[in-house]
Amino acid sequence: MEEEIDEELEEEIDEDLDEDFEEDTDDEEDTDDEFEDEETSREIVAPGEVLSEDMENFIPGRGTILNKKGTKIISVLVGLKQIKKNYINVIPLNGFYTARTGDKVIGIITDKNPVKYRVDINAKYNAILKPRNTVKRSKMRRRGKSSHNLNTERFDIGDVIVAKVISADRLNNPELTIVGKYLGKKMGGIIISIDPPKVPRVIGRNGSMIKMLKSLTDCNIFVTQNGRIWIKGDKIKKERLLIEAIYKIEREAHTRGLTDRVEEWLQNEKEKRGIK
Amino acid sequence: MMDVKRIISKIEKGYIKNNLKKEQRVDGRGLWDYRDFEIKTGIITAAEGSCDISLGGTRIMIGVKYDVGTPFPDTPDEGVCTVMAELLPLASPLFERGPPDEESIELARVVDRGIRHADCVQTKKLCIQKDEAVYIIFIDMYVINHSGNMIDCGAVGSLAALLSAKIPQGKWTENGPEWTGEYISGKDIINELPLAITFGKIDDMLFLDPNLAEELVSDGRITISVTKDQITSIQKSGSTTFEIDEIKMLSKKAFEAADKLREDLNLWQYAENIEEE
Numbered sequence: 001m002e003e004e005i006d007e008e009l010e011e012e013i014d015e016d017l018d019e020d021f022e023e024d025t026d027d028e029e030d031t032d033d034e035f036e037d038e039e040t041s042r043e044i045v046a047p048g049e050v051l052s053e054d055m056e057n058f059i060p061g062r063g064t065i066l067n068k069k070g071t072k073i074i075s076v077l078v079g080l081k082q083i084k085k086n087y088i089n090v091i092p093l094n095g096f097y098t099a100r101t102g103d104k105v106i107g108i109i110t111d112k113n114p115v116k117y118r119v120d121i122n123a124k125y126n127a128i129l130k131p132r133n134t135v136k137r138s139k140m141r142r143r144g145k146s147s148h149n150l151n152t153e154r155f156d157i158g159d160v161i162v163a164k165v166i167s168a169d170r171l172n173n174p175e176l177t178i179v180g181k182y183l184g185k186k187m188g189g190i191i192i193s194i195d196p197p198k199v200p201r202v203i204g205r206n207g208s209m210i211k212m213l214k215s216l217t218d219c220n221i222f223v224t225q226n227g228r229i230w231i232k233g234d235k236i237k238k239e240r241l242l243i244e245a246i247y248k249i250e251r252e253a254h255t256r257g258l259t260d261r262v263e264e265w266l267q268n269e270k271e272k273r274g275i276k
Numbered sequence: 277m278m279d280v281k282r283i284i285s286k287i288e289k290g291y292i293k294n295n296l297k298k299e300q301r302v303d304g305r306g307l308w309d310y311r312d313f314e315i316k317t318g319i320i321t322a323a324e325g326s327c328d329i330s331l332g333g334t335r336i337m338i339g340v341k342y343d344v345g346t347p348f349p350d351t352p353d354e355g356v357c358t359v360m361a362e363l364l365p366l367a368s369p370l371f372e373r374g375p376p377d378e379e380s381i382e383l384a385r386v387v388d389r390g391i392r393h394a395d396c397v398q399t400k401k402l403c404i405q406k407d408e409a410v411y412i413i414f415i416d417m418y419v420i421n422h423s424g425n426m427i428d429c430g431a432v433g434s435l436a437a438l439l440s441a442k443i444p445q446g447k448w449t450e451n452g453p454e455w456t457g458e459y460i461s462g463k464d465i466i467n468e469l470p471l472a473i474t475f476g477k478i479d480d481m482l483f484l485d486p487n488l489a490e491e492l493v494s495d496g497r498i499t500i501s502v503t504k505d506q507i508t509s510i511q512k513s514g515s516t517t518f519e520i521d522e523i524k525m526l527s528k529k530a531f532e533a534a535d536k537l538r539e540d541l542n543l544w545q546y547a548e549n550i551e552e553e
Binding site: 108110120156157158159160186187188189190191236240 | 283284285286287288289290291295298300302303304
């Protein structure tokens with residue numbers, strides 16, 4: 001009896017999740033281009049720098065802490081100061097990826113045992129993928145007819161998956177799921193990795209940069225929050241051009257007017273290399 | 277270029293293999309091309325000779341130091357030259373601290389063998405007094421960044437460091453060796469330029485100068501050290517096997533590649549006394 005209830009609950013939760021994914025119609029995450037944001041000042045701050053003493057109007061946000069008395073907001077990172085509503089954030093110039101609930105990540109299976117898979121997601125700690133989060137849902141199962149025959153997906157060490165973080169806190173290793181739209185095993189293509197804080201730059205404001213890259217190089221691109229980018233094109237020449245363009249974006253992430261410059265560069269390079 | 281972890285993902289393996297089948301490399305080279313060498317000599321003032329060499333992303337710092345010691349009994353009138361290598365943990369997540377592991381010993385030994393068995397270091401000229409005092413030359417390689425094919429990089433770098441070396445000339449007196457005020461360098465230390473040429477093998481596909489991703493995917497590699505007209509050493513590592521025809525083909529390729537490298541790099545420009553000659 002208890003099991004049935006559990007299952008029902010689980011299904012409800014998962015259906016909620018499914019709806020969430022369906023809203024996400026584009027391949028890439030909808031992240032604002034933080035570097036290009038108008039509220040982001042060009043001011044570079046260092047760890048320990050006092051950002052504000054006006055405690056009535058501002059609240060410490062990401063990358064900041066309060067001093068002991070609670071009278072000053074202090075930066076803990078090297079980065080750009082950003083004021084959003086009444087939050088003061090610091091956008092790091094580079095750094096590690098920290099898993100957050102709801103992020104899509106590309107991971108590599110590094111270990112497996114009957115209870116769970118261990119997944120390298122480019123973060124400080126390995127993520128965990130439990131078999132129950134790999135269940136492929138079919139209509140048969142939803143009606144409860146074949147509930148004993150769980151249709152879980154199997155992975156081997158070295159497989160590449162796109163997954164969603166379902167829980168992440170400071171105490172436990174992040175947990176992943178591959179149930180949902182666009183999630184699951186990746187076949188073919190190539191993965192490159194960039195500095196995670198520069199991911200918004202590769203996507204651009206409202207996806208402008210990534211749309212430009214896609215249209216100019218005819219490659220499929222999938223960018224995830226942990227700084228890994230999956231690329232698949234029909235010709236290695238185009239893939240190489242795209243990879244070089246992405247590294248160029250990473251190098252020049254802190255500059256203005258990047259999309260136009262990269263577009264010009266890509267068109268020049270295409271002519272030079274004779275790519276149609 | 278790619279994520280370097282102990283576990284290389286399956287799609288990366290597939291990508292490298294599929295492109296190699298079409299005779300294409302992941303970094304856009306041809307099958308028999310080297311990445312770009314960059315050589316800077318004279319970077320360490322405390323050393324007699326030094327070199328900072330990079331081959332693509334691989335970067336090694338090499339220093340040459342000397343000592344005066346007694347010769348080995350079987351070669352009483354010959355100096356000694358030894359090579360040591362250290363893989364710093366800074367270079368790659370694959371390296372750990374601690375005593376030298378297989379890879380660092382292999383790097384040192386293969387570079388050493390290439391130099392030792394060629395007419396490279398002029399050991400007879402490094403003798404101060406027979407049975408009493410000879411020069412002992414130490415070549416120390418420190419890998420700063422690992423991006424594949426450390427052996428070729430180290431071999432070229434060692435030669436550049438030796439060429440740039442300036443060793444105080446000693447003469448024998450009753451109280452032991454004394455400095456004459458002159459230096460020995462260039463042609464007095466080195467005659468021939470042996471180069472190590474490394475080939476990787478994935479399935480049946482052979483290629484020159486494997487980068488790190490290819491090295492991790494490959495079944496093994498073979499290093500052929502060549503002078504202008506002879507092979508001085510061959511080292512095979514990994515689980516792969518080579519047929520005799522393959523070895524013959526690779527030897528020819530090694531001579532071609534070495535000739536091209538000698539021409540491109542023009543190593544003699546780094547010699548200390550080149551202007552005087």
